[in-house]
Amino acid sequence: MQQNLSIGGRVQLNRFCRQYLQLQLELDYPHAEYLRKDAFQEAIYSTVFDESVIEHAPPARYQLKVLKKLVKNIEQSIQDWEEDGISDNLMNHLSTLLSSPLPSEAASTQQKSYVTYTLSSLLPSFSNFKSPPPASPRSPEITPPTTPTSTSTLVPTITLLESRSLLSASGTTGLKTWEASLHLSQYLISTPLIPSKRILELGSGTASYPSYVPNTSALHTYYAQTGHQTSLNDSSKIDGRVYIWGEDPVLDGGGDRAEMEKGMLDVDVVIAADVTYDAAGIPALVSTFQNVFAKNPAVKILVAATVRNERTFAGFLGTCKEYGLGFEEVDFPVVGEREQEGPFYDDGVEIKICELKSGGLD
Template identity: 40%
Template structure:
């Protein structure tokens, strides 16, 4: 017996949460009566715990936590052992993990792990939707030992990715040259190159270690320069506030002047905003028709107001896009908390506008 389409929708959401390493207590499980069916257990094993079929699995500690939850749910759902039973494959997977040298929770939190973010492409039948997946090697601790925040993916990037995957967003990226500021893990640049039809992409960050990590993530997604037969993603270290040389742009970045400038979670620190706005100004001077999108998690309203004020003083026009975060219980991928406001802003520069690029 095959898995019903409405059940498959639930299972695919569970699978996406699992591959994104969503906290196990927040996983959205199908109903217990659905979980205990043999074909459903077989699907879960094949798509979540079969080591031979999952290219970039979650860390073993996380797998074990989720499996324990699943087995406990199955045990509670079985009334008649003669009628229902727990899959041998699932039990074997848990036994293997229990007897392996799984690192402690503290050690596991400090190690880099595969994290897969999925942006579903919905068809008329949701169960047949395809996933636009981006797999990254991330440091899951909030701030890495080197003091950078760029080795994990933040909520503002996930919302920006959702917008760019929408019908309106795809029109912005398809066939365009894309330049990303503060790329962090590279999730947005990879999404644009791998799934959204960008003509070329440059992912930049001010931290050399972060740029090196982006190169690893490009390789994981088949976008490294040597192996890509489609859109290639170039990487570069870029310090905000420095002049951008139009004559040497192609030589410096391997791409002509961009059509689209993106930034996600780049307004979190008041002290860097003057340099950020200066760099935005440089790019808008290079291409007055440049499409600039800035996605921001508003952790501190005063800090974000500093960014808007800097934009005003430079004569920029800006508008908030009507693309709010999806409420957490309704998210189908990617998954992110919505307790703190997340906004996407479009920034443009009228031709006559001339201001102090470092004004705040």
């Protein structure tokens, strides 16, 4: 369907559909010159609203909100109703949503929803992209990078099952996605740091998003969930552990302590994102970094943080110094929202990626 659209039309279609599947609150609706065309409307429907094609659709309440706005924009775009109109497929789907019982707004924010992130930065190397086995049907908490979906014949995606109210409502983090996690993932994609390396992820806000990006080329990834188990897809390249920062790692189902420590701490790269916002947990986190350095002084440790509170982030860096660790900020600026092609995240907040050093900076 997209082959019949102009280059400008495909750009606007892709941006809108990718934002929609990522459940963005503010979408860039296509311009009127495209919306009024039947082929463009059908392309939107077949890409994100056709339930026979979309495996992980957004929640119905979100669909309804977006589709009502989309139909209104289409109506306003039409100049000659003899030539143009509104897609029957879009109208039928809207009618279905309007006649279906929907949870309240409050209830819907507590429910988990599928959120699909577009990995536009992987496009040049997508021919080498390998998908892990499918999720367990009993608990599909996380869906790893998949083969190309209907959003494009080429674009790789990651679909996660997230709670949109997952972040603290206390005001420290707000009700938005975890920008540092997304930004770190973009950095990992752009660098030769990951291929054939053993990775330890010590936490990433958006449901282990970064761990699946390096897993496309990493030798092995250890996913450390702090305090509770998370269902992961069956993959020989991923091991899930419960790891309380500052304590010994615990192997799922038990196991030999020496084997646990060798696997968990003897790694090449450690990544963590959105883990420094709680000052109370910082000493244990930094202690864990120290333990990893003790196993491998040459390990690379990358920490990404959304700096919403300068005092908290300064406290993290100060604790690193107290433990004898140095740090250096990575030069990787956030791409402006208008230039982003997916994943989409706020360019109005400060995001830092720091590389920690054993024994301080030289």
